[in-house]
Structure formats: structure tokens, C-alpha cells
Amino acid sequence: MSFWDYCKDKSISVLCQVAGMMFLALFLVATGYPSSNSILIISAWGAVAGGGFLVAFIRRNRYFHKLDRTLEQLDQPYLIADVMDAGYRFEDKKYRQILRKSNKAVIERIHRIEQEQKEYREYMEGWVHEVKTPLTTIGLICENKKDDQTRRILTELAKLDNDVETMLFYARADQVYQDYLIQPISLHERILYVIAKNKQLFIQNQMQIEITFSEAVVRSDPKWVEFIINQIVLNSIKYKRENEAKITFSIETQNAGKSLIIRDNGIGILEEEQKRVFDKGFTGTNGRNHEKSTGIGLYLCKRLCDKLGIGICIRSVLMHETEVILTFPDIAKDMPYLSKL
Numbered sequence: 001m002s003f004w005d006y007c008k009d010k011s012i013s014v015l016c017q018v019a020g021m022m023f024l025a026l027f028l029v030a031t032g033y034p035s036s037n038s039i040l041i042i043s044a045w046g047a048v049a050g051g052g053f054l055v056a057f058i059r060r061n062r063y064f065h066k067l068d069r070t071l072e073q074l075d076q077p078y079l080i081a082d083v084m085d086a087g088y089r090f091e092d093k094k095y096r097q098i099l100r101k102s103n104k105a106v107i108e109r110i111h112r113i114e115q116e117q118k119e120y121r122e123y124m125e126g127w128v129h130e131v132k133t134p135l136t137t138i139g140l141i142c143e144n145k146k147d148d149q150t151r152r153i154l155t156e157l158a159k160l161d162n163d164v165e166t167m168l169f170y171a172r173a174d175q176v177y178q179d180y181l182i183q184p185i186s187l188h189e190r191i192l193y194v195i196a197k198n199k200q201l202f203i204q205n206q207m208q209i210e211i212t213f214s215e216a217v218v219r220s221d222p223k224w225v226e227f228i229i230n231q232i233v234l235n236s237i238k239y240k241r242e243n244e245a246k247i248t249f250s251i252e253t254q255n256a257g258k259s260l261i262i263r264d265n266g267i268g269i270l271e272e273e274q275k276r277v278f279d280k281g282f283t284g285t286n287g288r289n290h291e292k293s294t295g296i297g298l299y300l301c302k303r304l305c306d307k308l309g310i311g312i313c314i315r316s317v318l319m320h321e322t323e324v325i326l327t328f329p330d331i332a333k334d335m336p337y338l339s340k341l
Contacts, residue, residue, distance in 0.1 A: 006057045017049045063087065078103055121171045128168040135161055155200045162198075162234060166296060169227050173303050180221035180308070187216045187225075187260055191249050194230045201237050208246040216251045218258055218328035224304050228312075229262070231297040232324045236264035238293075239286050239322075256311075257329040269316040277314055278302035 007014065021042050028038040063085075071080050081099035086092065139157055142150035188211065195202065195209060202209065236247045245265065252259040269277065273284045280299040287293030305312040311327035 003057060006060065010053070014053070021045055021049075059088075063092075078106065124171040125168060128164055128171075131164060132161075135164070151200065151204075155204045158198060158200045162230065165227070166231070166300065169224075169304075170296065170300055173300060180224060182219055182221060184217050184219055185222045185225060187218060187251070187258075188214060190222060190226050190229060193226060194233055197230065198233060198237070201234075205237055205240055205245060207237060207240060208244070210246065210248045212248065212250040216258055216260070220308055220310065220328060224308060225310075228301045228304055228310070228326065229260075231301050232262050235297060236262070236266060236322070239266045240264065241266050254327070255330075257327055259311075260326040260328070262324045262326070263321060265321050268318040268320055268322055269314070270318060271316075274314055274316055278312075 024045070025038060025042055028041070029035075067080070067084055070083060071077050074080060074083070081096055081103050084096060084099075086096055135157060139154065142154045142157070191211060201207075233247065247262065247264045250261045250263070252261060267286060270285055273282075276282045277284065277298050278301070279295070281295040282299075283293040283295045287295065302312060304310075305326070309329055311325070311329070313325050314322065315325070316322040
């Protein structure tokens with residue numbers, strides 16, 4: 001709080017003090033009081049009033065500086081009313097009471113919203129597990145009776161299963177810290193699992209697959225890593241080229257850790273859109289011109305990578321290729337708090 005701001009706030013009091021001194025001076029002159037004594041009295045009044053004004057400013061300034069420091073030190077600034085001093089002025093105490101009542105209402109509202117979200121998330125998770133049972137049954141029936149019609153059903157079933165899984169992971173995205181297990185995982189095995197899961201889509205789209213490495217071990221959560229790789233693979237299938245479509249998996253070892261590079265020779269992404277591909281709901285030109293897209297897949301990948309400490313970036317050349325690079329950090333250097341898990 002600046003001195004000028006304080007003066008503007010107290011302008012009415014200052015004007016009243018000045019008016020009082022002027023009235024007193026006129027009164028003393030009108031009553032014939034000696035001018036020397038009048039000047040002494042007015043000066044004393046002004047000195048006392050000015051001193052009191054300055055002391056009051058210093059006290060208020062210290063009070064607000066202390067509040068600012070306390071606010072900066074709080075992890076949850078909205079709890080300031082619970083730790084701030086009551087103050088020596090009645091209005092400070094009143095403001096504190098109002099803030100505490102307001103914060104209490106806000107916290108209660110937040111708790112209600114969190115409970116509603118928890119119930120909704122639990123319902124969605126239960127629904128997903130229930131719906132996966134008939135999906136699995138339909139898949140087994142089609143596998144036991146292979147023909148052109150059942151192959152088409154299996155293809156659509158794979159798309160539906162991926163959509164259901166995306167919904168489940170979206171519901172859990174905010175609770176990654178409660179649902180992960182950091183452990184050594186084989187990227188080769190995770191990729192083979194994703195390929196097997198989407199084999200009908202690869203067959204239908206006549207897409208070639210190349211894995212240029214035999215083994216690469218990183219530390220992360222296998223379930224979440226599978227989901228991230230699966231979303232990237234689905235995008236490669238969705239935006240493939242018409243002929244000789246191909247997806248390649250390779251590994252690069254760097255000082256920062258191991259990088260998994262997923263490259264396809266699809267239609268690519270416009271340069272001006274590449275910075276926005278991780279934005280929620282962003283579909284871009286490809287999403288509008290080709291299959292219906294929700295813009296959720298890469299958004300979820302980015303969120304999960306941020307929570308798991310995995311770097312993710314995209315490089316693309318229009319009508320030539322797209323690379324998605326997942327960089328798994330050196331646990332001992334970049335994520336020491338996970339090294340003991």
C-alpha cells in the first residue's frame with residue numbers, strides 16, 4: 001500500500017482536519033486572540049494530526065505487508081482468513097469474519113462438487129467394466145466363426161472397445177497418482193500388445209508395421225503407457241495414406257533417457273496446427289476432412305505424459321510423415337522420488 005493511496009482513502013478525514021484548523025483560526029482571529037498564540041495552537045494541532053496520520057499509515061502498511069507475506073507462503077491462498085491476524089480495528093475483525101464465512105461456503109461447495117465427480121467417475125468406471133463383458137463375448141463369437149461379415153464386426157468392435165477405453169481413462173485422468181505403479185517395463189512388449197489389440201484395424205487398413213528394436217526397458221506405469229501408445233497408433237491408422245501405409249517404432253537413447261519414436265507415412269499435419277494438437281477438443285483440418293474426431297486422444301496423452309514425467313512432442317511434414325516422440329526420463333536423475341517405487 002502506497003502513502004498516496006492511503007491519503008486518497010483518508011481524504012475525507014484530512015479535509016475535515018484542515019477545515020477544523022481553518023475554522024479555529026478564524027474563531028481565534030474573531031475573538032481577538034493574540035496571533036502568535038493562534039499560530040502556536042494551529043501548528044500544534046497540525047503536528048498532532050499529521051503525526052497521528054503518519055503513525056496510522058505505518059501501522060496499516062505493516063499490517064498489509066504481513067498479510068501479503070502470509071498469502072505468498074500459503075499453498076492454498078483461499079485459506080488466508082484462517083491464518084490472518086484479527087487486527088486491532090473493528091473493520092479488520094469484521095472483514096476477517098466475512099472472509100471466513102465466505103471461505104467456508106466455498107470449501108463446502110468444492111467438497112460437494114468433488115463428491116459428485118467421484119460418484120460420477122465411479123459410475124462411469126462401473127459402466128465401462130459392465131459393457132466390456134458383452135464386447136468380449138461378441139469378439140469371442142466372431143473369432144469362432146470367421147467370415148467377411150464377422151471380420152467387419154470385429155473391426156467395428158475394436159473401434160468401440162477403444163472408444164470405451166478412452167472414456168474410462170478420461171474419467172481417471174485426474175486420479176493418475178492413485179492408480180499407477182512405476183516399474184520396469186519393456187516397450188517392445190507394450191507395442192506388441194497394442195498391435196495385437198488393433199490387429200483387425202491394421203488388417204482392414206492394410207497397414208504395414210515395422211519395429212526396429214528388440215528390447216528397451218524404461219520405468220513407468222505399463223497400463224498408462226499402453227494407453228498412450230494406443231492413442232498414437234489409432235491416429236496413425238485414422239490419418240494413413242491411401243497406398244502402402246506404414247507405421248514404424250524405433251528407439252533412441254539420449255542423455256535425458258530413452259525416446260520411443262512412432263513414425264507413420266500418413267497425410268501429416270499442417271505446420272501451423274502442430275502446436276495445437278494437444279489442445280482439448282482440437283481436431284484440425286484432418287479431423288474435419290476425414291473421419292469424425294473428438295480431439296480428446298492426444299489431449300489425454302499430453303495430460304498423462306505430464307503426470308508421469310514423460311516428454312511428448314510431434315513433428316510432421318504435410319503429405320509425407322508424422323513422428324510422435326515419447327521421452328522416458330532417467331529415473332535416477334530426473335525423477336528420484338519414483339526410483340524407490
